[in-house]
Amino acid sequence: MTAFRALLRRELRLALRGGGDMLTLVLFFVIVGAIVPFAVGPDQELLARIAPGIVWIAAFLAMLLGLDRLFRPDHEDGTMILLRQAELPLSAIVAAKLIVHWLVTALPLIVASPLLAVLLAMEGDALWRTICSLLLGTPALAAFGALGAAVTVSIRRGALISPILLAPLSIPVLIFGTGAVSVGQSGAAMLFLAALSLMAVALAPFAAALAISSAED
């Protein structure tokens, strides 16, 4: 257990030192979101309508950008090999990384979404639904991402996340996510999201661990 905590602490330190600090993370989402009006035009009610999609895309992008740093550095500087000799199983290690990854990429988005809401002229309850859907959905994105990153690291050196995993897994999340915000029957979508996240978070660590350990360095 103390080993797990040590891992969490270290991952957090690494994430927050050097460019990853909270200011940066929050800025990231606000700016990515604030770009949109320049492209689609400053029409308030239009913005309000696409706002959920924008927020979810921003989340997706942020997850993708962060993923690259999830396993590759450890794989390349030999840390992975040593972690496999550690007191705790590889899946636990992946889980720790997953948690931190969510904390430093997804959470700031959720924190920053009110700001985005103002810029994109979202009204109150849509904002609430957005936050809920993000809370429910981003874990799934993180988990699938971790799986993709693990497979990529083990198969190909130095490439973006393997798309074959990426697309089919994350598209449903995004669709349900946006659905949960915008459409009338957001309740059902929320349920789907929750289910997806539960399943993904439960399975991803083991799958990812398998992928990594099967990568003969």
Added chain:
Amino acid sequence: MTAFRALLRRELRLALRGGGDMLTLVLFFVIVGAIVPFAVGPDQELLARIAPGIVWIAAFLAMLLGLDRLFRPDHEDGTMILLRQAELPLSAIVAAKLIVHWLVTALPLIVASPLLAVLLAMEGDALWRTICSLLLGTPALAAFGALGAAVTVSIRRGALISPILLAPLSIPVLIFGTGAVSVGQSGAAMLFLAALSLMAVALAPFAAALAISSAED
């Protein structure tokens, strides 16, 4: 000159052997496009109205994904130090990388844009104008991107900082890009785009080279 060609060849090889990188970008591009209808709802003419903006946003975000690959690997395995002893100036090296970056990130997107056009219910000539505007505008995006990557090359997790730096710089490109597609005076916008790209591509290599050479240790 042969040195320059050698650089181009190597960068291309590395990019193409990486496997699904391009596929990832294109998938991301398409996913972004596919999300929006779910957010906006199936209102055809509204979709058609915001389509250019969506395409440009998608392109911008997709081009952020490839950025971290541009200089960091060379920086971390010591290649950059050696390249500074090469027969050709650092700015030329950056230029070569820039060209390849455009070829392997922007070009696939442009090829894939008809797909997006279908998803977003664009009609024919709008599609053409989109492709033209992308052809004219993406070089500027790539150039700014190279600059951002160069500035953040020595920062771990620079992946999240460069978008923050790039977004404000890219706003004119987005504005004129969408302007070139949608509005009546698309001609003027196209001209602005071309001018922007010319300027950016002309200046970025030197600025980036300066940044790299002062960040390198």
Added chain:
Amino acid sequence: MTQRHLFPPLTLCAEALQCGRGGMALTAPLSLTVESGQCLLLRGPNGTGKTTLLLTLAGIVPPLEGKLAIKGRDEDARVLHYCGHRNAIKPRLTVAENLDFWAEVNGPSGTSVDEALGEVGLGHLAELDAGYLSAGQGRRLALARLLVSQRPLWLLDEPTAALDVEGHALVTRLLDRHLSLGGMAIAATHDAITLPDSDRVRTLFLGVGR
């Protein structure tokens, strides 16, 4: 020897073990046994599979043929330290933080972090960003990792790489103490490692055929 043993008596024995990379065999099938208190030196030209053999023993690379067992261990306990070419050091964390992390992840069963750092001669750099360490200092930090948590089997891949003269002495000292505590070590090296009592050391030459 007078000193009481710290580790339970273990025996690592491999029978007709053939290891290779990407499905292609590198070494001829080899059988070896290493007992507590013994050290096995792997020597041989570059690319003859020393690292591969160590990785196989560590269980990272699956062997192509033969079997491999460590007798006398209780199953769930981790028995080995691997110290490879790349000394997994995280920039952005201070030297002390790096070592702390490994102490907690591998179980702080060995000496304290400060002692270990002092032992390998990095005591004065404890608070420095580990990314700034020089090559040899990094190597020393990697060695310190072996001290903070006790494990009977050390697998060392060129432990003396990038170390200065005093560093070579350090490695010998550490190895000798580890053995005298009843540990075992397998080290691939190109430099000469001469322990005080030479009967503990055996040398295995790989790929002399080539």
Added chain:
Amino acid sequence: MTQRHLFPPLTLCAEALQCGRGGMALTAPLSLTVESGQCLLLRGPNGTGKTTLLLTLAGIVPPLEGKLAIKGRDEDARVLHYCGHRNAIKPRLTVAENLDFWAEVNGPSGTSVDEALGEVGLGHLAELDAGYLSAGQGRRLALARLLVSQRPLWLLDEPTAALDVEGHALVTRLLDRHLSLGGMAIAATHDAITLPDSDRVRTLFLGVGR
């Protein structure tokens, strides 16, 4: 010596050169001159600034104090090869492709790629993915880079690291030939490098104060 010189006579001279990292001085101000055909060995404990000095000479790290000049060069020509701790090798390119690239980027003024690979003993691996090379093989590939394009000044950082006995001989051979062609070399090393005629070699001890 009988062999005619290939390189123009150059002199590298540093006056009261003080180099350091992050604005902090590491070495006392040192003045040195190296002439064509001479080799300077940098020795000293870990972390005394050998790599830093080499990087400063290569113009990567700005010096804190003092002057540094290479006399007799024509300005625009690149005169030096740097071969550092990290031997910049790209996985996903074959060994031959890696070397080809450097040959073309640095100008193919030296031996051909195949010869160079044979010289360093990687001839049989030319088509292997360079990411698979063993530590020593990677080092050899890094050394081959010095051969494919002629440059008068070699800056070598622990060239013998991870090399086997035959590899040490290789480094000595390469150095000797380079010097006899009128080149110069500055090498930081912990192992003994003994060239045939010892008057060519001078040794600079760093940080013995500490």
Added chain:
Amino acid sequence: MTLDTTPKQRWWNRLAHPGQFVAWTRPLLWPLTVVTALLFVAGLYLALFQSPEDYQMGHTVRIMYVHVPNAWLSQFVYATMAVSALGTLVWRHPMADVSMKAAAPLGALFTALALFTGALWGRPTWGTFWEWDGRMTSTLVLLFIYLGLIALWRAFDDQLRAARVIAVFTLVGAVNIPIIKFSVDWWSTLHQPASVFRADGPRMPGSILLPLFVMFFAFTFLFITLQLKAMHTEVKRRRVMGLQRRLAQGNAA
């Protein structure tokens, strides 16, 4: 390859040494503070009591006396940073780094104030806090640039190396800001036929211009004072960090 690092003897090189700079400029700090305070008193008095209400905006017009100076400073500070960046890149002037770093948060502050007061102003005048009006939007973008620079400064750990890199980006930003302004105006006219408020300065009566100018100088002096103070603290911070590093390094070489 001849790099010469002997300090050149130009007039501004005597300010190059951080310690000296602090020593020479500390005496200026108090007078500046006093002047700023006086200007603010006068300006606020004029603005609040001596200037007429607007016939349509009422008392809210007085926000302008805060808003416009901030809006102007938001651009002026960036100019300062750009000049400092030149100082860093071209003349390698040590204090240029410091001033560049010190100015970024101040610029962000003033820009945020311009946005905030503008938004406050917008509420009564347009009924919404935020309108994608050209000028406001480009100010928002400017704020983003400032924040990006701050994040960049925080991301680097070696401040000496950071300075040159960030200087490059600052200059690129300086080149881009006019382009951004232009494009945003093009965009806003594209999307909104008439800007909501047309506030053209010169046509204002003197009774508004005078307090505006006083406030304007007050804020500018405020910036100068804060900038000096920030530079001093930055110099101190670097000295401390240097010491810490030496300690961490063990040997005070």
